[in-house]
Amino acid sequence: MSDPAFEYAPIGLVELENRIIRRCNLQFSMMFGGKEEDYRDMPLLHLYPSHEDFERIGARGLQAMQETGYYSDERIMRRRNGDLFWCRARGKSLTPDDPFRHGIWSFSDISEDRPVIELTPRERDVAIMTCRGLSAKEVGLELGLSYRTIEAHRARLLEKFGARKLPELVAKLSGMPL
Known part of the structure; x- marks a missing residue:
C-alpha cells in the first residue's frame, strides 16, 4: 500500500533495516540520483564517501541511538554518479533495543550552503x-x-x-x- 505522505514528503526519507534501504521516497531518489526502485535493498554504505566514513559515523550514531533512540548530524554523502555533497541526516529508531534493526531516516541536501572541500x-x-x-x-x-x-x-x-x-x-x- 502506498503512503502519499512518505512518498511525496518534501524531504528525503528512507526506511532502513540494519543500515540497508528497504524503501525511499521520491525526494531521496532525486537527491541521490536515479529512481526509488534503484535503492531498494541497497546497503547505505554505497552512499558514503568511504567505508571508513560509514563505519565511523555508524559507530557514533549507534552510540547516540542506544542512549536516546535518535541521531542527527551533517556529513558528506555521495550521489550515485560519485559527486560528493553536504547532507543533514536525522534518524529515529523504531527498535530501541537494537537501534539499527529498523528505523526511519531523513536526508536533506545542504550543499548550497556549504562548498564541498576535500577533507580527510x-x-x-x-x-x-x-x-x-x-x-x-x-x-x-x-x-x-x-x-x-x-x-x-x-x-x-x-x-x-x-x-x-x-x-x-x-x-x-x-x-x-x-
Whole structure:
C-alpha cells in the first residue's frame, strides 16, 4: 500500500533495516540520483564517501541511538554518479533495543550552503566538533588526540576554507552568511 505522505514528503526519507534501504521516497531518489526502485535493498554504505566514513559515523550514531533512540548530524554523502555533497541526516529508531534493526531516516541536501572541500575523515570530525562549539581540548578528548594535534587540524581547515580566525571558519562550515 502506498503512503502519499512518505512518498511525496518534501524531504528525503528512507526506511532502513540494519543500515540497508528497504524503501525511499521520491525526494531521496532525486537527491541521490536515479529512481526509488534503484535503492531498494541497497546497503547505505554505497552512499558514503568511504567505508571508513560509514563505519565511523555508524559507530557514533549507534552510540547516540542506544542512549536516546535518535541521531542527527551533517556529513558528506555521495550521489550515485560519485559527486560528493553536504547532507543533514536525522534518524529515529523504531527498535530501541537494537537501534539499527529498523528505523526511519531523513536526508536533506545542504550543499548550497556549504562548498564541498576535500577533507580527510579526521578533518571532517574536527570540523563537525568545532561547529558544535567544542574547544580543542574537548575535541582532543573525544577523538583521543592531543589538543595540539587538534590545533594543527584546525590550522589546515582555516587554510582550506580561506578563513582567518576560528569564528570565520565556523561560519563558513555552518553555511552562515559572513
